[in-house]
Amino acid sequence: MTTMKGLILGTAASLVALTGAQAADLPLKAKAVEYVKVCSLYGAGFYYIPGTDTCIRIGGALRVGTSINGGVWGVPFYQGGAGGAGSYNRNYFTTRERFTLFLDTRTQTEYGVVRTYANMLFDFSQGRESIAGGYIENDFIFIQFAGFTFGKAVSQFDPQWTLSKPLISTSGFFSGTNDASGIPQLAYTAEFGNGVSATLSLEDAQPYRSAGVVNTSLTGSNALLGPFGSTASAYGVTSNNFQGNAQGGDHVPDVVANIRLDQAWGSLHVGAAAHEVHGTYYNPTDSDSGHPNSTWGYAVIGAFELKNLPTGVGDSLKVQATFANGAAKYVFGGTFDSAGGGRLARIGDGGMAFGYVLDGVYGTGGSIQKSDAWEVSGFYEHYWNPAWRTSVFGSYSRVSYGSTGDALLLAAANGGRLSTGVTNATGSFAFGVMQFGTRTAWDPVKNLTVAAEFDYTRLDQHLNGTFTNTSAFQGVATGNTFQLKDQSIYSGHVQVTRSF
Template structure:
């Protein structure tokens, strides 16, 4: 009996010791660390696990779109979403009455023009030239008459376009004694009916902010608030680019920014017609300086306003000076282009919560890349063989009214207009067709049944007018007439944002 009792007591003691050890182990276990909300920078931020001072927000969207475009628009499946000024430039056939295959003259800013880019007529000419030489092509051209204007045909690009777009953003912020330390980058990828495999992952934005300093790839500080249009508006520099900027906050929502930004000059160094019209023997020289940009911005409860300016250097060389030197010829030309802009966006909460009205205007001389979506016409100006290089002028304006019919249903009316002038005191070259003015109007209607989920439609109409410049002893380089092209289209979009 004593033996059984001792055995039971020993077993109890063993279990008690075991439970005590397990309790001690449980007490020593590492506590579980949960993600903590960070409300210092708005909704969606959280503290990075293991950090007590860095907040991160991950966001993005997935969008499916289905679009249709009308005739004569160069909205290719890989670049759908451009504005009216990306309509295919027309060309003059038999300019000035000079008949023959050589009478097809393309815009000097687009040396890649081929006969086949211009629909049935152009294809017919190209086929005849291939089968019967220039004589066959000339016979076809003769039937069109002198100064016949040939438009690009929408058959060179898809009129129905569908696809998806995915976007992912990372925004990390830390408060320091020097101010906010922020890093931001954004990835995007897309696929359409023209490229089933889609595009590779692209870095759209990537910059670091440290107090008043911004360094990296982002939107130009010249730009103002963007519209809700799916197509690119007028009056902004619509490409993201490397910047190095300093922003001084003056209080009460007022700030001033000075920024050094990548030059708006495009095309290879020494490439003919890079940022020139009818350049002849003139080519672009290398960029020496970045563009200088400055703005004054006010952001308060009533809305936002901004005035901005930009100055850019343009350098050209005359290739005629590398062969037989012409006495008195100008071999180089250094010119300055500039642009100014002003805009205001007013909150109209008295009409409905979230309503806004925006108007924005830009004027440029030489620096036409700051006019927005006029990429095919974003040259500096005109040049000729005797050393004259002059700047082309232009202006653009865009307006938008955005209205919430209900918290879940919103719509917008958006309109834009741009006009490009001729070079001061000089004509453009002969046998060219250059954009003179373009305008467009959009209508939108969106339904948001669930926060972050949008279903909407957008329709647009766009119109472009070109000046055609003649040739020959009688016509000279003067305008021989105006040419108009227009088209319409629409989008249906489904988008999930998070």
């Protein structure tokens, strides 16, 4: 009996042990694979981030291009940039390679969509960087939530289509404010339905929106910058810190507002901006010398776009007009200032055109005389077929300083207070730039574009007399005298873009 009982208990124990071992050896049920799902809420290219309800799109573009008789992305060879003086040893062309990468995330919430956007550029410009150099640029970095925009985004002053102008020379073609990079801002947009919206925004004016203020009575190292000089003194380089500029610091942000209408046929845009203008001490080294009272400038814009014109499917017409008082950079955008230090000049055929783009001027004991500036520009693009399209575009931009401002600038120039030369001139410092161009683009396959463009730029100045160079620069010897007269610049550009 004892033997039988032991056998039964041993067999039971063995079965329990065997069952446990087999259970341990059985494979566990694998966790379901979480495949990336397409997010169709916000258009093509978005996917759900696995394990979340956030959609993300990663994209970008690679652009390579060459400008002939111009700087990167179409800035004509003004005086002060490489090639501006027309000397034999100048650059005849400029090349640039750029890789753009962006991240766009969106999440549905009870307050609406939360969006984050970041755009990074990896850039190389021949002649500016070392052979294997380059730099990283951040053009747009912002968060949008419940109607608010926080960060570096397209200015609310600009029309809806400002980043889709049909041209290569986006940095060298004047058509209102500078849109090559975003403007830091805090904005709120209200949607009223049927495509109508309105926005109020506080925007950081430095450096793109401050054209500089000049104290014309200064001499020596603080003198008004002449038509010759290096890019180190340009206000696109270090927050408006060019030689002759008497505006120090950023006191208050620009206040910008707009009303917009977006429809299938096109869009309408009306915008306005308030821009504070101030100088510094009459004697920059002596705070007891006093300073002119700060004042407010302003700018207004009207723009429209018409799509799918009777001339063909995909054709479009874009037109805008801007006026500014004491806010000249709302009219003269682009990146010409990175090589011009607040001035526009060109030498050719024994003559020279020369003028300033400033918010205002003043002399010791006086108030700021604000500038007036205006521009009108238009862009028409025609599709010959889905692969080929041609655009034509033109603009005229003008700045003037009134009789008091002209008197101050002429007294400074004729009084020898230019840092690079002396003028003997009469007339007005009113200055205009007329530009025309055409671009033809070919898309041999989807998201690959080959384009070529030709541009004509005319500097329209209203000074009569001469300028004598007192500082050798770019092959122009000391003592050369130039007749002040209008000048023309012809430039061309080719570009290949691959988007994804």
